[in-house]
Amino acid sequence: MHDLPPETPAPELFTWEFATDPYPAYAWLREHAPVRRTTLPSGVEAWLVTRYVDAKRALADPRLSKNPVHHAEHAHAKSKTGIPGERGAELMTHLLNIDPPDHTRLRRLVSQAFTPRRVAEFAPRVQELTDGLIDAFAAKGEADLIHDFAFPLPIYAICDLLGVPREDQDDFRDWAGMMIRHGGGPRGGVGRSVKKMRRYLAELIHRKRDDLGDDLISGLIRASDHGEHLTENEAAAMAFILLFAGFETTVNLVGNGVYALLRHPEQRARLQRSLDAGETGLLATGIEELLRYDGPVELATWRYATEPVRLGGQSVAVGDPVLVVLAAADRDPERFDDPDRLDLSRGDNKHLGYGHGIHYCLGAPLARLEGQAAIGTLLTRLPDLRLAVDPSDLRWRGGLIMRGLRTLPVQFTAV
Numbered sequence: 208m209h210d211l212p213p214e215t216p217a218p219e220l221f222t223w224e225f226a227t228d229p230y231p232a233y234a235w236l237r238e239h240a241p242v243r244r245t246t247l248p249s250g251v252e253a254w255l256v257t258r259y260v261d262a263k264r265a266l267a268d269p270r271l272s273k274n275p276v277h278h279a280e281h282a283h284a285k286s287k288t289g290i291p292g293e294r295g296a297e298l299m300t301h302l303l304n305i306d307p308p309d310h311t312r313l314r315r316l317v318s319q320a321f322t323p324r325r326v327a328e329f330a331p332r333v334q335e336l337t338d339g340l341i342d343a344f345a346a347k348g349e350a351d352l353i354h355d356f357a358f359p360l361p362i363y364a365i366c367d368l369l370g371v372p373r374e375d376q377d378d379f380r381d382w383a384g385m386m387i388r389h390g391g392g393p394r395g396g397v398g399r400s401v402k403k404m405r406r407y408l409a410e411l412i413h414r415k416r417d418d419l420g421d422d423l424i425s426g427l428i429r430a431s432d433h434g435e436h437l438t439e440n441e442a443a444a445m446a447f448i449l450l451f452a453g454f455e456t457t458v459n460l461v462g463n464g465v466y467a468l469l470r471h472p473e474q475r476a477r478l479q480r481s482l483d484a485g486e487t488g489l490l491a492t493g494i495e496e497l498l499r500y501d502g503p504v505e506l507a508t509w510r511y512a513t514e515p516v517r518l519g520g521q522s523v524a525v526g527d528p529v530l531v532v533l534a535a536a537d538r539d540p541e542r543f544d545d546p547d548r549l550d551l552s553r554g555d556n557k558h559l560g561y562g563h564g565i566h567y568c569l570g571a572p573l574a575r576l577e578g579q580a581a582i583g584t585l586l587t588r589l590p591d592l593r594l595a596v597d598p599s600d601l602r603w604r605g606g607l608i609m610r611g612l613r614t615l616p617v618q619f620t621a622v
């Protein structure tokens with residue numbers, strides 16, 4: 208696909224066709240304009256970085272700041288984080304909006320609470336949640352895997368992990384539903400949902416201070432570094448970013464992942480055979496490959512040059528936004544053999560789906576756990592799962608940062 212003749216005109220970005228299949232456009236960009244100044248649908252100008260080598264370099268470059276105050280258009284800027292409804296200084300203290308040394312301090316504190324061990328101990332609960340969601344539709348012989356499965360799973364999982372009482376979790380489901388349906392801009396209902404979620408978390412943190420348990424919020428309150436603790440505001444912002452960063456991403460991992468498997472019957476059959484044989488190796492490499500092949504995060508979150516930066520032969524000026532297109536880098540033929548082929552056993556698969564450098568996804572162990580439980584259990588329990596509509600009838604949610612299916616209607620033999 209990257210051998211398009213040079214006279215091929217530049218593809219249109221951010222159209223309906225682009226949201227459905229952005230990969231031909233990315234191939235063109237990698238080949239002809241690997242670091243390209245582009246006008247985004249919002250009217251903001253930004254550099255799109257599409258080659259793997261440049262993407263990796265940009266993600267780790269300390270001259271590219273995460274703090275929106277460095278955006279040349281800051282005075283006019285609305286939400287730059289990709290978090291709907293986000294505005295105002297008190298919301299700026301989360302990991303994806305700050306640089307060292309603040310980032311280092313907050314990340315160290317949260318890492319004390321959100322440990323790989325905590326995630327590993329959470330595995331039985333994720334399995335229970337997965338089975339419970341499948342139980343609810345298994346007898347019907349049909350489901351919308353986004354609405355009935357991929358969407359509720361991460362919400363309940365993160366709520367449980369944080370320590371949100373079960374009776375309050377359906378409120379989170381509703382708020383998150385509003386965010387995912389209307390995400391991408393600080394519009395009325397979304398703004399209200401974000402506010403309610405944040406207010407709830409702030410109150411929960413306040414209550415838990417006097418009644419610490421072994422949940423993640425209590426862990427955030429307990430965490431300390433050289434005698435320093437998270438303030439209540441910081442803890443609330445942290446709980447919110449965990450929810451926000453871990454929600455739509457996981458929905459899309461499951462949605463895009465199952466869809467890719469349904470479109471590649473021979474790969475899916477291989478995985479199904481290995482699961483039937485009680486093996487987990489192919490499931491683990493397979494989830495990584497699904498992340499590379501059609502990952503949930505199309506573009507890494509925003510970065511702004513604090514010094515002039517040469518990138519891919521272009522001069523990025525101070526204040527310019529830089530958007531690293533993870534989905535394009537992960538299909539770069541310079542880095543991956545036969546990049547447009549889905550190969551669940553692909554070795555040497557250092558994809559950028561979880562980012563790279565100091566902002567590397569903090570939730571990657573949880574995402575892997577959820578992705579493996581969700582996809583492994585679906586294929587095992589509903590072995591004849593099939594798409595219920597023609598692929599051309601599927602609609603994609605193509606925000607700027609995330610890319611995923613709106614619905615995924617499937618059929619299977621009722622059990």
Ligand code: HEM
Pocket residue numbers: 266302303304314365448449450452453454456457460498502503504507508509533559560561562563565566567568569570571573574
């Ligand atoms: C950061 C992807 C799931 C929490 C990131 C970044 C990416 C990413 C690409 C870096 C963004 C950048 O550099 O601009 C994903 C994908 C997921 C996933 C593909 C699912 C398949 C999760 C989950 C959680 C989480 C489940 C937590 C519950 C975070 C946090 C950050 C982050 C807190 C910010 C880290 C920092 O700035 O230091 N994620 N993520 N993510 N992710 Fe994830």
